[in-house]
Amino acid sequence: MPPIADVVPVAALLALLVTAYAHPRGRWEAAIGIAAAAAVLATGVLGTDALLEELRHLGPVVLFLVTILVVGDVCGRSGVFAAAAGLVRGLGRDHPRPLFTGVFVLAALVTTVLSLDATVVLLTPVVLVAAASAGVSARPGAHACLRMANSASLLLPVSNLTNLLAMRHLDLTFLGFAAVMAPVLAAVLVTEYAAARVLFRRELTEEADPAHAVPRRPAVPWLPVAVVTLMLAGFAVASPLGAEPFWVSGAAALVLAVWGLRRGHLTVPQAVHAGHPAFAIFVLSLGVVVAGLALGPLGELVHDALPDDTSYGGLLLVAVLATVLANLLTNLSATLLLVPMLAPLGTPAVLAALLGLNIGSGLTYTGSLANLLWRRTLARHGRRPSLREFHRVSLVVTPISLLVSVSVLALVAH
Structure with a gap:
């Protein structure tokens, strides 16, 4: 019989994965996370020093998560996403293809700037409304949001928590990371767009319903746009100075929260809830559980x-291994497990892992929490996608995008 120190971390991780898929109320999410972490600590597999070290590395990442979620929430409440969708909605007045192209680019941009959660939770509903008002099928645009939430999260360290978790193992600044990943992302975007045009060719060749009039375009709330722009510049300036990204995103969140409160876009309880503190506790607990798991079989x-x-x-093997682990454990758990082991191999290996952890996580629903959030978002709007429809896209596009990305990375990362 395996020793309890090997069994408990596995059971704790399974409990956390089930919790992530079930997505219960915040208090239950936090309570289960704390219980799982406490169970692992009770085995003695992690000493006090190891625990404090893990929390020291995870703490800044979790603080960034909380603050960027607030930034995204205020942007959504103030109408930034509705205004952006309005800019592309008029493109689909006569034909769905221009609308899809605009949505594809918009989803990639939102993912890059505000992280993938903003794309699946905040942008996707707006895209559904835009497609309905233009009289075209919502399926291509909805899938574009999902694909871009994972595959477009390569460019910046702040685009995905997996990137932030990996940054301490990389000898790269914020702009250095972007410089290496820019050609990789460009190749992935071309691949994903071409594949989507083929897979959704029927929807993208249908004529728009003329009975649907394009509604008036919402006004752009310029202050949130300016704050987000300054936030991105702040990330680039702070990185060489050794400042953690949460200082910059925290300042942006504070400015936008105060502005949103004064404008009546949100209340204080809503501002607190926007940061999802229970999920932050869950992520910290997950880090403790995976740290214990990494010391076992x-x-x-x-x-x-x-x-x-x-x-x-070697890079291709790393990307495939990361893809497998992401779809077994979710990409966040897989990052915590895999990336520290790859650090001795150097920056190219860690970047290859991120390809599997980001692009590869789009292979199945279990690969990324963003996939599950996207499915729930569609279900709340009466558009629950079938497993067959999801995998018709993911099983075709993901392997091709992964192979293309590794090939480009091999050319530029060395």
């Missing part, structure tokens, strides 16, 4: 599967 198994070099074959 699963950690040894993953370590033995790693390549010895960063040749093209």
Whole structure:
């Protein structure tokens, strides 16, 4: 029988994964997370020093998550996403293809700037409304939001928590990360767009329903746009100075929250809830559980599967391994487990892992919490997608995008 120190972390992780999929009320999410972490700590597999070190590394990432969620929420309440969708909605007045192109670009931009959660939770409903008002099918645009939430989260460290978690293992600044990943992202976007045009060719060749008039375009709330722009510039300036991103996103969240309160866009309880503090506790707990898991048989198994070099074959193996782990454990858990093991191989190996953790997580619903959030968002709007429809896209596009991204990374990362 395996020792309890090996069994408990596995059981704790399973409990956290079930909780993530069920998505209960915040208090239950936090309580289960704390209980799982406490169970792992009770086995003694993690000492006090190891626990404090894990929390020290995770703390800034979680603070960034909380503050960027507030930024995204205020932007959504103030009409930033509605205004952006209005800019592209008029493109679909006569034909769905221009509207889809605009939505595709918008989803990639929102993911890059405000993280993938903003794309699946805040932008997707607006895209559904835009498609309905233009009289075209919502399926291409909805899937564009999902694909971009994962695949477009490559460019900046702040685009995905997986990137932020990996940054301490990379010898790159904020702009240095973007410079390496820019050509990779460009190749992925071309691949994803071309694939979507083929897979949704029927919807994208139908004529728009002339009975649907394009409503008046919402006004752009310029202060949130200006704050987000300054926030991005702040990330670039703060990175070489060694400042954590949460200081910049925290300042932006404070400014937008005060502005939103004064304008009546949200209340104080809504501002607090926007940061999802229970989920922040859940993420910290997940880090503790995975740290304990990494010291057991699963950690040894993953370590033995790693390549010895960063040749093209080695990078491809890392990306595939990251994809498998992301779809078994979710990409956040997989990042905490895999990336520290890859650090000795250097920056190219860690970046290859991010390809699997970001693009590869779009393979199945279990690969990313964003996938589950997207499905719930559609269900709340009466558009629950079938598993067949989801995998018709994901099983075709994900492997191609992953292969393209690894090939470009192999050319630029060295």
